[in-house]
Amino acid sequence: MNFKHLKNNFSGQLFDDNLHRSIYSTDASVYQEKPKLVACPKNEADLKQLIQYATDHKLSLVSRLAGTSLAGQCISSDIVVDIGRYFNKIININVNQKTALLQPGVILDDFNMHIKKHELFFGLNTSTSNRCMIGGMVGNNSSGTTSIKYGVTRDKVISLKCILSDAKTVEFKPLNYKICLKKSKQNDVEGKIYKDILNFLKDKDYQKHILKYFPKPEIHRRNTGYAIDELVKYYNQTGYINLSKLICGSEGTLCFITEIKIQLDSLPPQHSSMIVAHFHSVDDCLKAVSVTMQDDLFTCEMMDDTIMDCTKNHSEFKHYRFFLTANPKAILFLEIRSNDKQNLEKQTSNLLDDLKQNTSSYAFPVLKDEEIKKAFKLRKAGLGLLGSMIGDKKTVACIEDTAVALKDLQPYIKEFSGLMKKYNQKPVYYAHAGAGELHLRPILNLKDKKDVEDFKSITHDVAILVKSYKGSLSGEHGDGIVRSDFIKLMLGEECYKFLTQLKFSFDPHQIFNADKIIKTSHNFSIDKKLRYQSKGVLHKSFLNFxxxxxxxxxxxxxxxxxxxxxxxxxxxxxxxxxxxxxxxxxxxxxxxxxxxxxxxxxxxxxxxxxxxxxxxxxxxxxxxxxxxxxxxxxxxxxxxxxxxxxxxKRPIRDKLIGFNDSINKLLQPGAGVYNYFVQHKFWSKTLKKPLGFHQNRSLPQLSQQLFFNYLKKNKVESKSKTPKIQTIYLFVDEFTNRLESETGRDAVELLTQLGYEVKYLKNKPSGRALISKGFLKQAKVLAEYNIDLYKDIINEQTPLLGIEPSAILGFRDDYLRLVDDIKVAEKLSKNVFLVEEFLSQEIQRGHISSNQFSEESCEVKLHIHCHQKALSNSKITFDAINIVKNAKVSIIPSGCCGMAGGFGFEKEHYNISMKIGELILLPAVRNSKPQTYILANGTSCRHQIKDGSPKRAMHPVSFLRQMLK
Structure with missing residues (x-):
């Protein structure tokens, strides 16, 4: 399809290449469909052009924000419109009225950080809060863990600025009947909408159908079809018609949203406690919900053992299992908040009494402060954790947010479980127990025809079961592709007729997210356009997967x-x-x-x-x-x-970076001459240009003495001045050996003066750069050699320590995918540590004391290498530095420094490299006091700080060596 005319007049970005169309062919659902075009509009004029183009060419426009929808709302074969890319501004905050006006692409957590200074926040706490956008929350009528206190998005929306299918901009806000009547006489789409809405509100038969077929009034989470029941309720309560309530949950099927006015809340009570109630069965857990909900809870969330099991070996989330006792089958997260500490203690005590006396809970750990944050990280990761199940069988979103009245939850789940047995299913149960909505997921292989049939049948049977309880087939995730087939079944023929009429009033040409909620073209259905396919080829990989x-x-x-x-x-x-x-x-x-x-x-x-x-x-x-x-x-x-x-063909630059140690070895005899040339302005530029390195990036200098030569010359194995505490081996990485041997000397002197015997072997380079550049055969040779060298020497009593994180941590990560004997590599990896990890452990054991270090007062800012954050943690370096009694240590809250080894040298990547550094790290360094110590344990990180600031960073071992008495 030719989009040339559209491109000529479009301010934003348009992509019709295969890559972008593939990237936007999925969301967080099980569906996949490649669009014809991806559009990233910059302004309303762009959106209006898209509407006109879609109308002229009979195409559908799908609004996309973060793309985290679970039901397939963002999937389209026509045009995907990434509104969140540029429509992301906070327009106004009215502190007195506690309102905000913003564009749909504003991220929930970022927004709450922004308004915290006003002691305000947007109270809905979705599990995707760190990336979900408020426009997407409106489209889906999102809620989250705090809905029992703050309601759902629809409750918070005051007004919406929208563009309708005739490309006219309108504002939907509370209007009295007289104004609506006047609008209904307009000869445009807005007029047709108000005309049909007023006719509907006058029709008592329709309202009887709503009472009969829509979910029970006490079910607050209700996202099945269009919210005409909420429209009636709002009109009856206030005498006003506010179509923004109807747009909430409409999944982009009625219009484009460009501005949102929302009601804010005061910050939640500052003190909190959380009881994590443990149960031997899901049924016991659910019986306890109605009991605990009498205790004025802030949140009431459930998690079953399937998700908890997924956390056991997860590098991040295994650390958040600290509160679990004796492998529960289900747990309830029960949070209480109060501004009064005494009142909080009293509420907590009452809840504990309720749990002990009126439920079957067998353990009741009480969490506070940081412990609560960690527990919620575990809960928020539920969806993603389920994705880590190995093999073709996955937990599938189709019945994952059915909602029933709270009093019906336990009997409903009992019937649901019986229904699942019919399909030989042990489903997953987690999420919003206190709101009568659990995320229920069957485990299916959607590459298998039989399981695809079960996928559809299970959803159909559960829809009938939910209807019998007068519940909502979707409590918050919406209809999308997966549930639109069942709306007529859930709401009845008459209600569905009006929903269809409403859709055509807003969208007569079917350009807004066609075939979602209202089935018109039938391009999508629950069992079509599935993401996972059986025809995938299991390619033989070099790395071990x-x-x-x-x-x-x-x-x-x-x-x-x-x-x-x-x-x-x-x-x-x-x-x-x-x-x-x-x-x-x-x-x-x-x-x-x-x-x-x-x-x-x-x-x-x-x-x-x-x-x-x-x-x-x-x-x-x-x-x-x-x-x-x-x-x-x-x-x-x-x-x-x-x-x-x-x-x-390999670029020469890749070889220069990948084999940098071999090249540096050749240059080493002339280190002084080499260093002169790379520091000289003219010769440095002359060197960088043919190599493809950026002119503004400094080149690394070679050490005058190899670290290996220093070790040999100084016979470090006999240098310990105090009685030997322990023998350690030091891994000599290629960066310390040839580029920063002074850091290696500091490490040796620090360890020996602290009483440790330092030994070394003639190991090979780590192969870090080879791995990054895909020279895997050569990296494998190095990995096999190093593991064979140390496998019979390293143990709990004699660990292997490393200075450069990207090199030493390869033993825990890359080597396990490279070598043939994984068991030997895994065994060795358990006794391989960063120097700071080892020091932190020794401090805890009492082998190292603050009395061994200077009492000088100083300020220290610490940047942690990415690989350490990924494969170890930041706290160990923080703890090691804090052995210096009067050091005021803070961790710079940065992500990657942006250098990333060879990446930051490369001409085409330099600007991105610096942009990453400028996000947090480099401004934090530049804004520090002149006397502040800047520490960074990665050689690339120190290089980035040198090039991006007037400061020089040192390795933590160099700082500690300097601080020794």
Whole structure:
């Protein structure tokens, strides 16, 4: 299809290339359909052009915000409109009236951070809050964990500015009958809408049908069809008609939304406690809900053992299981809040008494402060964690947010469980127990024809069961593709007729998200356009993906939940390139899905398209830890790069970076001459240009003495001045050895003066740069050698320590995918540590004291290497530095520094590299006091700080060595 005319007059971006169309072909649902065009409008004029174009060419427009919808709302074969890319401004905050006017692309958590200074917040707390956009919340009528206190999005929306199907801008807000009557006489789409709405409100028969077929009034979470019941309720209560209440939950099927006015709340009570009630069965857990809901809870959330089991071996979430006792089958998170500490203690005590006396709970740990945050991280990760199930069987979203009245929850779930037995299912149960809505998921293989049939049959049977309780088939996730087939069944023929009439009043040409909620073209149905396909080829990979079953299965773990779309304002580092560009193409999700589609059918995407989508992946490994589904993009990129260059010519620059240690070895005898040239302005530029390095990036200098030579010359194995506490081996990485041997000397002197015997072996380089550039055969040789060298020497009593995180932590990560004998590698990895990890442990054991260090007062700002954050944690370095009694230590809340080894040198990547650094790290360094110590344990991080600020950073071991008495 030719979009040339549209492109000529469009201010934003339009993409009709195969890569972007593939990236936008999925959301967080089980569906996949490649659109003809992806549009990122910059203004209302762009949106109006799209409407006109869609009308002229009989196309459908699908509004997309964060793309985290679970029911397929964002899927289209026509035009996907990424409104969130540019419509993301906060227009006004009215503190006195507690209202905000904003564009639909504003992210919930970022918005709440922004207005916290006014002691206000938007009270709905979705599990996707760090990336979901408020416009998407309106489209889906989202709610979240706090709905029992703050309601749903519809309750908070005051007015909406919208563009209708005739390209006219309107505002939907509370209007009295007289004004609505006047509008109904207009000869345009808005007039037709008000005319039909007024006729409906006068028709008592329709309202009888609503009372008969719509969910029970006490069910607050209700997202089945259009909210005409809420329209009637609002009109009867206030005498006003507010069509913004109707637009909420309409999933972009009625109009474009450009501005949203919402009601804000005062910040929640400052003190909180949480009881995590443990149960031996789901049934016992559900029986307790109605009991605990009498205790004025702030949140009441449930999680079953299926999700808890997914956390056991997860690098991030295994640390948040601290409160679990004796493997419960289900738990309830019961949070209480109060501004009065005494009142909080009293409420907590009353709730504990209720649990002990009136429920079957067997354990009641009480959590406070940071413990609550960790527990909620576990709960929020529920969806993503389910994506990490190994193999083709996955938990499937189709009946995942049915809602019933609270009094009906336990008998409903009992019947539901019986129904699941008919299908040999042990479903997953989690989420909003206190609101009468559990996320229920069958476990199915949607590559298998029989399971696809069960997928449809289960949804149909559950719809009938929900209807028998007069519940809502969707409590908050909406109808989309997966549930639109069942709306007529749920609401009855007459109600469905009016919903259809309403759709045509708003959208006579069916241009807004066609075939969702109201079935017109029948292009979509629950069992068509499925994402996972049986025809995928299990390619033989060089890296070992047996833990995930195969590389293809590893890519399929990405369920689209979009955790990688959180911004730099949220905690964590995923995903640095997305933080810098805000382009969907640069998310972990986009890369994983593009590779999955390529592996499933290589005809769908070219090699060049995959090369493009991986281009800005800097292999920081943040996704390995922070993605709940364990998507390991660094390994995907290394594997794909290796495979790609089996049939393509390697750039010389890749070889220079990958084999930098070998090249540095050749240059080492002339280190002084080399260093002169790389520091000289003219010669440095002359060198960088043919190598493809950016002119503004400084080149690394060689150490005058190799670290290996220092160790040999100084016979460090006999240097310990105090009685030996323990013998350790020091891994000599290629960066410390040739580029920063002074850091190695500091590490040796620190350890020996603290009483440790330092030994070393003539190990090979770590192969870090080789892995990043996809030279996997060469990296494997190094990995096998190093593991064979240390396997019989390293143990609990004699650990292996490393200075450079990206090098030493390869033993825990990359080597486990590279070597043949994984068991030997795993055994060795358990006794391999960063120097700071070891020091932190020794401090805890009492082997190192603050008395051994200076009492000088100083301020320290600490930046942690990405690989440490992914494969260890930041706290160990923080704790090690805090052994200096009067050091005021703070961790810079930065993600990746942006340098990422060779990435930051490369001409075409320099600007992105610096942009990543400028998000948080470099301003924090520049804004620090002149005397502040800047510490960074990554050689690339220190290089970035040197090039991006007037400061110089040192390794933590150098600081500690300096602070020794």
């Amino acid at each position: 047996s833990a995930e079953k195969s590389l293809l299965h590893a890519t399929e773990n990405c369920n689209g939940s979009g955790d990688c779309r959180k911004t730099e304002l949220s905690s964590g580092g995923m995903c640095p390139s997305y933080h810098a560009t805000k382009n969907e193409k640069d998310t972990t999700r986009a890369r994983a899905n593009a590779l999955r589609q390529y592996l499933t059918d290589p005809k769908t995407l070219s090699d060049q398209a995959i090369k493009e989508v991986f281009d800005l992946c800097i292999s920081c490994k943040a996704c390995k830890r922070e993605c709940p589904s364990n998507v390991d993009l660094a390994s995907f990129k290394a594997e794909w790069t290796y495979q790609y260059y089996k049939t393509h």
